[in-house]
Amino acid sequence: MSKPLEEHQQALAQLSAHAFADDPITSWIYESLSDRTQLLAQGFQFAFMEGISNDTALAAFIDDTVVGAALWHEHTHVDKKVIPDSPFTQRLQAVEEATNARHPMFNHLYVPVVAVHREHHRQGIGGTLISAILAVSDVQKKPVYLEASSHENRSFYQRYGFRNHGNPIIIEKHGPVLYPMLYS
Template identity: 40%
Template structure:
């Protein structure tokens, strides 16, 4: 019997769960593997996520929403991070907190250590291609625990948020980091947006993808 997947919006109290999930689900993620090529660096990064979870999660909730997905037997096994971007805005939303930028820089230094410039480069290449022609939701990150992949958690989170985006008439944007991810997003209406973003030194190619809002057909005769 297939279990029902539940999806809910995260709160700040979920920060420890989110941090642990990011660390475990990101162990085999293509971009993170490129940024952090050795196991010791990946372990240090995962610990930094745990130690600084509340600040990072608080910033993500200010900029948009985090969705958590799971089922009764396995618990929470997936998350997706969505940022709302206004027209003309190709980078993460600014905040009224004057110390947040410094804390984010400190987080990057602690989480990525001597590989922080590689992570910064990823951010620069992504920002250079980010569309700013209209308001949209940006799927900044989606992660599912390796043992729970293929059970529909990613699709459930996408459907949950796309209902909201469609109701508001808002498009969505993301970068697919693998052929498997790209196929999932295409099934939900995303299409390639230009050429892939290629990371140097044999790194992965990230495919920008865009989805126009889907509008329900008008009733017959109206």
């Protein structure tokens, strides 16, 4: 595991897009789009560009292949506005509004992405990525907040000391559920 370089940005974005393609939240946002992975990769490309330049991205490698990725940043209460001109942008805005409303009001690190290549699940890569972020939080003396998108992910984060942080976040009626979690 190491800090990724700019040359890894596309591989990190592709890995994350594939890891999140079947996620309940992204499946709900991009409900019927056949190009979900491509749209996710575009968003992750920008996120990893920012993370690499801010030194808040991690990559796990086997040989020279990216098999894991993570992003974190200090949370600010700046609302990102999405112009609701299509069903997917309306849903994206609904997720952003619901999650922004539930972030802790105190200074914390936010983890929006932990992704591991499907062929490398259950090999300790995700745990290594989370442990590295928790080490940063310990040095900075800041708690870490994230939203788990499934019971399986929630159980994973609990093994690393995350606890539930309030009630689940329900995104609109009949929408997906997120589980806010905090490590402190």
